[in-house]
Amino acid sequence: IGTARVEQNDHAGLEDVEQSLRLAQRINSSETARGYLNLAVLTAMSGDLPRSVAVHSEGLREAERLGLGGWLRFLRSHSAQYSYWGGHWRDALKFADEFLAEIEAGSPHYEENQNRNVRALMRLARDDVDGALDDTDRSLARAREVKDAQNLCPTLVVRAFVLLSVGEPDAALDLALEAVEGWA
Numbered sequence: 001i002g003t004a005r006v007e008q009n010d011h012a013g014l015e016d017v018e019q020s021l022r023l024a025q026r027i028n029s030s031e032t033a034r035g036y037l038n039l040a041v042l043t044a045m046s047g048d049l050p051r052s053v054a055v056h057s058e059g060l061r062e063a064e065r066l067g068l069g070g071w072l073r074f075l076r077s078h079s080a081q082y083s084y085w086g087g088h089w090r091d092a093l094k095f096a097d098e099f100l101a102e103i104e105a106g107s108p109h110y111e112e113n114q115n116r117n118v119r120a121l122m123r124l125a126r127d128d129v130d131g132a133l134d135d136t137d138r139s140l141a142r143a144r145e146v147k148d149a150q151n152l153c154p155t156l157v158v159r160a161f162v163l164l165s166v167g168e169p170d171a172a173l174d175l176a177l178e179a180v181e182g183w184a
Contacts, residue, residue, distance in 0.1 A: 006042045014042060025062075033063040033071030040078070044085075053082050077111035080118045089122055096122075113139045113151055117158040129166050136162045140175075153182045 002020065005013025021035030036059025044052035056078060063072040077099055083092035096119040103112050120135035136159040143155040156179035164172035 003038055003042060006046065011046055014039070014046065017042060028066075030066060030068055030071070032066065033059060033068050033075065036062060037071070037075055037078075040075075049085055053086060056082055073109065074111065077109060077114065080115050084118045084122065092118055093122055110146065110151070113143050113146075113155045116142075117155060120158060120162055124162055124165055132162050133166070149182050153179045156182065 002013040002016025002018075005016060007013075017035065017039050021032065021039055023029075024032040024035045036055055040052050040056040040059060043049075043055060056075065060072065060075050060079075063075055076095070080092045080096035080099065083089070083095055096115040099109070099115045100112070100119070103109055116135040116139035120132040120139065123129075123131035123135060136155075139155050140159050143152040146152070156175045160172040160175035160179065163169075163175065
């Protein structure tokens with residue numbers, strides 16, 4: 001309920017998510033990790049990045065304490081994004097490289113795109129155009145396989161930004177329009 005409320009721009013929904021997290025903590029549920037993940041994502045969407053980073057860090061510790069390997073990996077998959085947002089690019093690149101190495105070693109994950117997109121943006125900023133294009137190309141291919149708007153649309157936008165940055169405005173526009181249509 002809280003997630004739906006926040007996505008409808010009702011920030012009071014964060015209270016619902018916090019209440020569910022407290023309940024999960026009280027009963028020592030594995031759903032505690034999901035509560036941390038949801039709260040971290042929703043506070044980021046609401047623009048409170050410092051709180052989102054803090055909640056994410058707590059979630060990592062809690063997932064590790066509870067021995068929730070799958071949830072720990074899911075929370076770890078967001079580490080590159082949080083480090084990137086915070087300007088900690090060395091950490092962001094390290095987290096993205098480590099996570100993508102796991103994927104390339106045969107352990108696929110839903111958040112592959114997020115890590116490729118973060119790495120692509122850093123590569124682009126460092127004038128590694130080929131690396132940025134490769135990451136966004138692979139990310140877009142994966143997002144099209146997953147067929148989930150919350151995965152595909154941000155990936156389309158990052159790919160469009162990279163293409164626009166390297167002088168391919170027509171291709172960038174096509175992807176940007178596809179992203180807008182996807183969100184609609």
